[in-house]
Amino acid sequence: MVSSEHDPAMDGTEPAGAVLPDGVPADGRYAEVDVAIVMESTYPYLKGGVSAVVHDIITGNPDLTFGIIHITWDHDSPRTDLYGMPGNVRWVKVVYLSMADHPEFTSSRPADLRMNHRERLVLSHRLVDALQALAAGEGKPVWDLIAEGMAASTRRYPLWALLGSAEFMETYRDRMPTLGMSLSELFWCLREFFSLAYAVLGQTMPRARVYHAHTTGYASLLAANAARENQGSFLLTEHNLYVRDTINTLLGRRMDKPVTRQDYRTFDVGGRDRMWMAWWIEMGRLCYPEAYATTYLYPDAVAEARELGLDSTAVHVIPNGIVIDEFDGAYAERRDATRLLRQEGVEAHRWRLVYIARVVPIKGLLDLIESMRILRERGLRFHLDVCGPTEHAPDYYERCVARIAELGLEDVITVRGTINVREHLSDWDLFLLPSYNEGLPVVSLETMGAGIPTVSTDVGALRPVVLDAITAQDGTVLDPSGFIISPGDPVLMADRIQQVTSDVDLFERMSRSARARAETAFNLLRVNAAYHELYVEGGVGRPRADAAHNAGARRPHGVPPSSRGRHRAPRRPVKWNWSRKPKGRSAAK
Template sequence: MSSIDEGLEPTAAQVAADFPEVDIAIVCESTYPYLKGGLSAVVHQLCEAHPDYRIGIIHIAWDRSSPTVPLYDVPPQVQWVMPVYQSLQEHAGTFKAFRPRDSRVPGRHRRAVVTRLFDALDAHFAGDDGPLWALWDDGVNPVTRTFRLWPLLSSTEFMQAATQYFAGSGLSFADLFWQVREFFSLAYCVSDLHFPKAHVYHSHTTGAAGLLAAAAARQHGTSFFLTEHNLYVRDTINTLMNRSLATEVSVDEWRTITEYTTADFEPTTAVVDPKLRGWLGWFARSGVVAYRAADFISYLYPDAIREAAALGGPGEKSHVLPNGVRPADFAAARDEYRNRQERDADDRIWRLACAARVVPIKGQMDLLEALALLLEAGVTNWELDVMGPENEQPAYVEACKRRAHELGLDGRVRFLGTVNLRERFGGYDALVLPSHNEGQPIVVLEAMTVGLPTIGTYVGGMKQLVEDDIRVTIDDEAVLLGPCGLLAQPRRPEDLAAKLGRLLQDRVLYEALSRNAQERVERYFHLDSAMGMYRVVYSTMLPGGPDFLEAAVPADVR
């Protein structure tokens, strides 16, 4: 759109012309359709599964150097992809150029507007976002505003009030000015827009996407559907701190935490300085704004609802919508697996697959220690292939390879790098995923589809995915589907070794887990079932849909 390219602000008419009204606007950061896998794959599935809805994609990227070549065959129901940029360099003619006079607030009234802003922040911390949204209506939303809030950030009145309000932050005046400016610039980028009209704005994280979806739904008086695939606030805060992603986070931890242990291969103690504390607070509290504004929130597994509650996620809006896979996509691998099971003798060599990025959080070092314990116990009829990208932390990859050699695992453990799992999964007997943190990993669902039992750890959604009984209806009868694998405590190689040994030495157990794996996918984690649940939610949020709370989600996944 020419006005965006020129760094100008597009009018409502320009937005309407280039991005016409849709039923669903999917909002996400740096993903579909320009990156492959992960969240992008889920968004593509959603688009493909709803051919009768008009769909738009609001793609939040950092700047114009971000990828712009689609890596998916985008279906025709996707009417448009709208870019939104967060880098200040993309807003040189607007936000960066604002001066106090551009606020359209007379000098004598500026202090009152600034006071209103900080009163709204106080109300937010007290549990009420009404004043913040009222201020957005009056000073930000281009459809309703009577003045412009952002230019006041460089006013004397604002800095005097900010210096007093943040007096205990430990930041110098200059650092405070630039940090507050960064915070508000991020808010500007995703909230000061004429948004294309959608009846449902479906954000796939909190953060920038959640704020944008909340603002867009308010601008048009429509609905905001928030999906958390992982807990964005938790993962972002832990990434900022270089802390284990599995570390649970509370909404106000940023106020009190002083030091923490990093997740480096060789952990160290780090200190929370004032600037870091500010960013922790920004992400935690902006997440709260998105949670409160959402009409409906979905998570992949039940424990995520509990953990999100500590981040401000309201339980009364929260439901479980699991991931899904399409078994037909793995038909060839499943046939290969079945043929091997029928012809191989009980004294065969068990082929184990560890399919994950080779990084510390995936626990490959724990797995090597567990395999060494198996050898010590006399369990020798196995081999392992480690499959996954090795470019993220090369030092960890080399450390794993060295440790494998030190433990005498040469010839038994191979590091294969990135491979096509659909082509290889049929050649294995079990998946091993010793992670320290997971959501609801697609790779486990893919292994289940083939019939591979999973040896994993009690993290994220793994308990529901692998171990918990699942209630389904078959021929009008309620049936419980049993576990499809064995779980160990994370970072406990001895526990992992015990679970591996049990699987490899109990053929009856193995066959039961394999049958359950395929059945769980067919009956519960099937892609058609997962997309059907999304369809029910969409239908309740679209005009003329059924009663929202009564029909939103089937009872067995609430």
């Protein structure tokens, strides 16, 4: 292994003498690893679906070494390992976005450029030219400026210092006349962009063969640049569409609304919102071509990503997965419970319903509470457990609790908070997901593994998981394992719950199909084998001297870009062949 020295006190990542986050090397040494996982505010310090997937990838590839690059806001963010990181994780590198951790940025002045008026003017026009080229689909001029003025290992001047110069502000104002912002507003908005870019580009990352980002945005920008600086490769996995979700949040829109790369030019929004839309969209367009491969959880996400600028990089559809035999006990209990259900009859049964998600607006719990009101009025005997973190959106949580009380539903709805879901799978008959935004929730697969049918909104990968045709290895086309409905329709949710709970034959077919679909299409051994193959494609296991020549390696700064994939027609998504045998990879937790 190659070790690199790093003094946290020198780059602002950790104050001298500070208590380091779990997994950060106390001596500042970061060994070279096979794969550096790049995350935003998730693994290993926050629980959630993406964190669980990353943990499975790491534990499922025990012969590889990993590092974690964890992007978060500041030193007050969570810093305690919640997963008991596996032994093949060598380190955690924490990157802070807040400028409180980067005083060298805020103290910079135009004089630090060491340029005269004419040179600053030329650089200003060059920067605007590069941004306009990016908007037209060409990222090389921006990457050249990043190499010269941002990336720690190659920069010759502090590009961010240009922002405070009269030359830049005048150039930007004259060449971007339709922004609808005052010069002061423009300055502060651009300062935010520069500061965020500096936070992820301003220090050289530890060496890895593959930098695997699990979202676009800042994680992709960091990973793509780290691959360039360290002659590695950049792999991108989009669990959900970061750009779409971020822009919809900014504009207060429903989270399932599509977003395209043209929208910042056409939406009727203010200048500042338009600037932020452009920032997120163009950051994605800058990074997409840098990835040697991009993976998605379901095919429809690929089509949406194309509209956001995904180009001709190799695209793979790799769903999440579970170790199916870990759910054998819960499934056996489900089959016993179904036999008892037949004996007592559906009308006498008290149906055990469960919501498993964060209590936040995009997950739709308020809608589900309304569905419970409707079902009670219709006479259904039921109890709903609400399981998941309640602290992420306190105001919304209080609204949900107040609505339960207002409707007099306290005796049929219990808010249980965060629990170990696997220990309680035999407690529930039906899994309900009223969400407005998902990728492929691992909990959906876990409930399926236990034979629990689903009623879910039509978001993310839920339709192909629950409803679309899946062919078993014996050629049987499996039945649906539940119902899929439009988001935001409590009446339809109640209708579908009632449809399942009034027909024991339908319930049993969905239960058996849930288990069969999980066994057939969402086997974690095959998922981890798929990622392992992509890591090898990116250069893992090869001498570093050869890594620059493999299909995924990125070029060093200053080396002209190859024409790889830039003039080909966009490739169709590659669906993983789930009938293939996994190559013996361990998925032990």
